[in-house]
Amino acid sequence: MFSFSGLGDFLSSGTSWMFFVFALLAIGGAIFMISFTKVVHMVVAVALTFISLAGLYIILEAEFVAFVQVLIYAGAISILMIFGIMMTRHRGEAEEAPRRPWHEGLAIVGSLALFGVIFYAIQKSTFVANGTLDAGKDNTLEIGKLLYNVHVIPFEIMSVLLTVAFIGAIVVAKREED
Incomplete structure (x- = not known):
């Protein structure tokens, strides 16, 4: 079935833990963005996702891409969205659509199934090192x-x-x- 043999080695490094933290923040920010109903809260959730992605880029040793991610996306795009919100007129709260609890249940089951398939695929994959990465100075x-x-x-x-x-x-x- 599933083999957890490499999981202990993977979780013993600080980089792996930081990857989990940034990945959970990025996924959480994305989920919050589509779940919130107020646009300002959505912008804050998107900014959290962008900053978490910058953290993932730093872990991948792509410092320039991380800097651009924070500068352009987390900064400029979020500010642009807030200006867009401030420039438009809002006429009160819109009516909330009737909630269907089985939608949330199906979303949770689908997410867990997707996680299981991805976990199984990673566990069964063999990664071959073709050489060393010659990172630029x-x-x-x-x-x-x-x-x-x-x-x-x-x-x-x-x-x-x-x-x-x-x-x-x-x-x-x-x-x-x-």
């Missing part, structure tokens, strides 16, 4: 070289796309106000 410098030399056109297109999306959000919010 300065990851940020290498990412910068790739971003501004090789991928400069997609980078600029993405910045224009984000600017257009921001302007569109302002126009939609102003249109609702009128």
